[in-house]
Every structure is written in C-alpha cells, then in structure tokens.
Amino acid sequence: MKKPVKYVILAFLFIGFFLLNRALIKPAEKGSEGLISGDVKEGWKVFSKKKCNACHSIWGEGGKGGPDLGNLPEVYKSPSQLATLIWNHGPLMWGKMGVQKIPYQKMDKKEMVDLFAFLYFLRYMEEPGNPIKGKRVFETIGCVKCHPLKEGLKEDLRRWAMYVNPILWAQMMWNHAPQMEKEMRVREMQWAKFKGNEMVDLIAYIRSLNPGVEKVHLSLGNPDTGEIIFKRKGCFECHRPEGKLALSKIREFPSTIAQLSGAMWNHFPEMWKEIEKRGMIRPILSAQEMADLVAYLFSIQYFDPPGDGVRGKAVFMKKRCDLCHLREGRGPDLTKLKERFTPISMAQTLWNHGPKMWEEMSRAKIPWPTIDPQELVDLMEYLNRGKP
Numbered sequence: 001m002k003k004p005v006k007y008v009i010l011a012f013l014f015i016g017f018f019l020l021n022r023a024l025i026k027p028a029e030k031g032s033e034g035l036i037s038g039d040v041k042e043g044w045k046v047f048s049k050k051k052c053n054a055c056h057s058i059w060g061e062g063g064k065g066g067p068d069l070g071n072l073p074e075v076y077k078s079p080s081q082l083a084t085l086i087w088n089h090g091p092l093m094w095g096k097m098g099v100q101k102i103p104y105q106k107m108d109k110k111e112m113v114d115l116f117a118f119l120y121f122l123r124y125m126e127e128p129g130n131p132i133k134g135k136r137v138f139e140t141i142g143c144v145k146c147h148p149l150k151e152g153l154k155e156d157l158r159r160w161a162m163y164v165n166p167i168l169w170a171q172m173m174w175n176h177a178p179q180m181e182k183e184m185r186v187r188e189m190q191w192a193k194f195k196g197n198e199m200v201d202l203i204a205y206i207r208s209l210n211p212g213v214e215k216v217h218l219s220l221g222n223p224d225t226g227e228i229i230f231k232r233k234g235c236f237e238c239h240r241p242e243g244k245l246a247l248s249k250i251r252e253f254p255s256t257i258a259q260l261s262g263a264m265w266n267h268f269p270e271m272w273k274e275i276e277k278r279g280m281i282r283p284i285l286s287a288q289e290m291a292d293l294v295a296y297l298f299s300i301q302y303f304d305p306p307g308d309g310v311r312g313k314a315v316f317m318k319k320r321c322d323l324c325h326l327r328e329g330r331g332p333d334l335t336k337l338k339e340r341f342t343p344i345s346m347a348q349t350l351w352n353h354g355p356k357m358w359e360e361m362s363r364a365k366i367p368w369p370t371i372d373p374q375e376l377v378d379l380m381e382y383l384n385r386g387k388p
C-alpha cells in the first residue's frame with residue numbers, strides 16, 4: 001500500500017470513528033443501548049484480525065477477492081440486511097477462504113457487535129468523491145450558469161470549499177433553495193436533479209478548487225434532538241410514521257449523507273408546494289439542527305421492521321431448517337433455546353457454525369438456502385415467541 005494513500009484513508013477512518021461514535025452510538029455509561037452498541041474502532045480491529053481484509057477492501061485498499069465494502073453502502077441499511085448479506089454469501093466466502101488458505105477464526109458476541117458497528121459506519125460515511133466527475137456535474141446540470149467561478153463574486157462556490165461536511169452543504173442548500181428556485185424561474189431553467197453519487201462528486205470538485213482554505217467543521221448530530229426538530233419544524237406533518245410519506249417506508253432511502261443532501265435537493269419543489277398548500281412557513285435550519293436531523297433520519301433506517309411469527313414458521317419449514325433444528329435433528333432445537341435471537345446473534349451463530357452446516361448440507365445434497373431481510377425478521381419472531 002502506498003504510504004500517502006494509506007495515511008489519507010487512515011485519517012478518514014479515524015474522523016469517521018469519531019463522528020459515528022458521537023452521532024449514532026450512545027455511550028453505555030449513559031444508560032442507553034443506542035442504535036449500535038458496538039465500538040467502531042474495535043470493529044475495525046476485528047475486520048483485520050479475522051482476515052476479512054484479505055478479500056474485502058475499503059475504498060480500494062485491501063483484498064480484491066470480494067466486493068469493496070466502502071463502495072457498497074446501499075447493500076446494508078439495517079442489522080437484518082447485513083445479517084442476510086453474510087448468510088447468503090457464506091458458502092462463497094468459506095470456499096474462497098479455503099482456496100486462499102486463510103485460517104478460519106470464530107467470533108465471540110462482542111467481536112460480532114463491534115464488526116456490525118464498523119460495517120454500519122462504512123454505510124453512514126461517504127466514499128471519497130471524484131472531482132473530475134464533479135466538474136462534469138457542475139457543468140451539465142447547470143450550476144455554472146448561476147455560479148460562475150470568478151474571484152470576488154458572492155455566487156462563486158469556491159467559498160463553499162471550506163465546508164468539509166456534506167451536512168453543512170445540505171443545510172446551506174435547504175436555506176438557499178427558495179432563492180434559487182425564484183432565480184431559476186426567472187431564467188426559465190428546469191430544476192436540476194442529482195443522481196447516485198453526483199452530490200459527493202460535486203462537493204469534491206468544489207473543495208478541489210480551493211484546497212488551501214481554512215476548513216469549517218461541524219459539531220456532530222444527536223438523533224434524539226433530531227427527532228424533536230423533525231416535529232418542531234413541521235416535517236412530521238407530512239411524514240407521519242403511519243402515513244404514505246413515512247420515511248421508514250421509503251425503499252430507496254439515501255445510503256450516505258451526500259446522497260441524502262442530493263435527495264433533499266431533488267424534492268425541494270414538491271416539498272415547497274406541499275408546505276404552501278398546508279399554509280405552513282418554510283422552516284429555516286441551522287447547521288447544528290441539520291446535523292441532528294440527519295442523525296435522526298439515519299437512525300430511522302437502522303431499525304428493522306416488525307416480524308411476523310406465522311410467516312416466520314413458514315420460512316423455517318420452507319428453508320428446511322426443520323431437518324436439523326427441530327426436535328431430534330442434527331443440531332439443537334432452535335425453538336427451545338432461551339437466548340433471544342437478534343440479527344447480530346444470527347450472524348455470529350452462522351459465522352461460527354456455518355462451515356460445518358454447509359459441509360453437512362452438501363453431504364446431504366441440500367442446497368444452501370438464501371434469505372431476504374424480511375424473512376430473517378419473521379424467522380426471528382417465530383423463534384423468539386414467548387422469550388422475554
């Protein structure tokens with residue numbers, strides 16, 4: 001690994017560790033379980049110690065045998081999604097580990113909890129943007145028409161290069177959007193929309209134009225405070241949990257902060273119309289309020305939907321779990337175990353006993369069953385019936 005690249009990634013990871021532990025992980029000593037109870041830094045150590053980095057890279061650094069986990073933030077948005085990702089790819093992972101002679105190491109509960117925290121951190125953070133692609137976005141969607149890059153002009157976006165956190169960009173765009181909307185109407189311009197990682201690329205481009213400017217950072221968000229802001233600023237009026245626009249029901253919820261900024265921008269016109277129709281005042285957000293709000297929005301996506309025990313029993317039978325894990329099967333009766341099943345405990349059990357399960361299933365010519373996140377949630381509900 002080239003030293004400059006290595007140090008940049010290490011610095012970025014440590015900044016991220018600090019952000020996630022402050023923004024999304026509540027310390028245990030405060031008496032709160034938090035969104036993720038693990039330690040991100042320890043999870044990174046587990047990732048290296050268990051040789052996950054032999055196959056999986058982070059933003060291009062590491063093994064090339066498996067997918068780059070830093071570039072796949074949309075794959076896992078909740079614990080059950082991450083657990084099913086591990087389950088479905090188990091045989092492929094174990095097979096590659098055997099071919100590459102990577103020693104197999106079991107994980108205890110704390111190690112798996114910390115690993116989950118680390119992997120969720122990767123989803124919450126951004127992969128570094130591409131300034132070359134960002135320049136193309138700046139020109140093609142029309143930013144350059146209103147924001148010429150000329151020294152001294154207040155419209156020159158190079159002054160925004162000091163803002164290193166995408167949350168600050170989201171806050172500035174939110175507050176500035178009404179003025180931009182009026183200007184675009186005068187110029188008869190269409191409201192530009194961002195796709196995928198175009199926002200993070202645009203931010204990288206603007207930063208690259210003024211690399212020497214003093215950077216402005218941001219105090220980190222608190223999801224509890226964000227929920228209060230969500231209600232106080234009127235967001236709750238349109239996005240009630242039981243309504244059609246409930247944020248927890250959005251399937252393609254943005255995977256990273258920059259993507260969330262782009263999604264908010266894309267929906268500004270529709271939001272303004274709905275706000276005006278309801279006779280509401282357009283809310284203004286401070287940078288800290290936006291940080292708290294973003295932390296809350298991401299916390300909503302972290303939790304799994306409720307499971308259904310009846311459907312879970314059907315999953316248990318359909319996936320042939322009953323052949324080994326019911327009554328006097330080859331394995332323990334899962335319905336009688338006292339400890340509650342969680343996505344993390346399921347992932348830990350799978351990791352520790354999966355190779356043996358796979359070997360026995362292969363010997364019995366039973367194909368390895370794949371499972372989706374909802375099926376896993378339903379299955380856990382079935383197995384946990386009656387457990388405190």
